[in-house]
Amino acid sequence: MTLRDIVRQLGLEVVAGAGWLDRDVSGGFSGDLLSNVLAAARPGNLWITIQRHVNVVGVAQVAGLSGVLLAGGEPPAAVVLAKAEEMAIPILLSRDGAFVLAGRLHRILVPDVR
Amino acid sequence: MNLHEVSRLLDGSILTGSRREDIEIDRAYAVDLLSDVLALTDERTTLITGNISPQVVRVADILNVIAIIFVRGKRPNESAISYAETLGIPIIWTEKTMFETCGLMYANGVRPCKNRPMAAPEG
C-alpha cells in the first residue's frame, strides 16, 4: 500500500512532498507527543497527529516515517511545508479528526479486523 | 458497545468504575494534547489518550467526559485513578497503540465526537 493509494482512498489533500507518494506505508501511528513517536513509531509508518509544530517534520524524518497525516483541517505554516519538502516528508491533510482517520486507515491497512 | 465490551475488544482492563460496565461508549476522541481536548464541544464522549499527566482526569472532569482509555500501556498513577474513581469516570487501560485502539473501536461502530474546528480564528 503506497501513500498514493491512501491519499486516494481517504480523500486526502497533499500539501507537501507530492513527489514521494510512491513510498510504501508499513502501518499507522497515531499520537501527538513527539518523544512517543520517536520511541514507538516504526519505520514506514504514516503518522496521524494534530501537531502543527515544525518539529513534526524532523521527528518524522528521524523515525523514518513514510509521511505525516495532519488531522483537524488546518494547514500548517509555510515554514513547516518548506521543511517537509526539504526533508522529503509528504504532508497529507484531512478535515477529519484523528479518531476517524485512524479508524479508516486501520480498515485499509488491516482489513481483516471485524 | 458498552464499557466492558470495549475493554475486552482492546485486551484492556478497567481500572475504575467496575460498577459502570454497562455505560454505552458510542463516541470517541483520540488525542494527547490537552488543549485539543478542551476544544471539544461534545459532551458524553470517550477520551482515548496516551497522555498520563495528572491533568488528564481533571480535564475529563471539566468537560464531562464519560470514560478515559489510556493506550500504549501508559498507566496513570494511583492518585489519578482514585480521583477518577471519586468522580465516577471509568478508566480502561490497554497495551494497544492509539492507532489500533481507534481502528478496533471504529470497526465496531464507535463514531467521532464534535469539536471546535482546530485553530479556527475566533471572534
Added chain:
Amino acid sequence: MQEPTHGGPRRLVHHVRAGDIEHGGLASAQIKRQLSGFGVAPQDARRAGIIAFEAEMNLVVYSTNGGTITVTVSEKLVDIEVADEGPGIEDIDLALTPGFSTAPPWARELGFGAGMGLGNIQANADWFEIHSHIGSGTRILCRIERRRHDASGHRPTTRT
C-alpha cells in the same frame, strides 16, 4: 461590581503556584464544581472550567511567581479574573495566534503548548480582555453571561 442581590455575588479565589505540575488543574476542576454548587447551569460551569483550566496551566507553565484566579458569580454573570506578576507577554497578537506557543519542551511533552490555550479561553467567554506588560505581568478578564451562550455570537476582544 454590581450591588449584592440575594445574598450578593459570591467570590472564589484560588492561588496557583508556578511550576506545580502535580497540582495544576485541580483549582479549575474545583471551580467548576463550586459553580455547580452555586446553581450555575452545567454548560456555563463547563465553560468557566475550561477558561480556568487554560489560565491555570498558563500560570503553572509560564508565570514567574504563580498567580491568582478570582471567580465572581452574580445573578446573571460569571466573571473570571486571572492575574500574575510576570514575566508578561511580549506580543499579545502573536500569543493569540492559533498554533503559536512559547511552551518549553517539557511542557509540550506533557501535552501542553499546542498554541490553543488563549483561543480556548476566548471561545468560551462572552467577553474577553487581556492586558500584559513585560515586567509587570498579565491580567485576563473573562465574562460568561449565564445561560445565554450562543456559539456563533459576538465575542469582543480587547487587548492592550
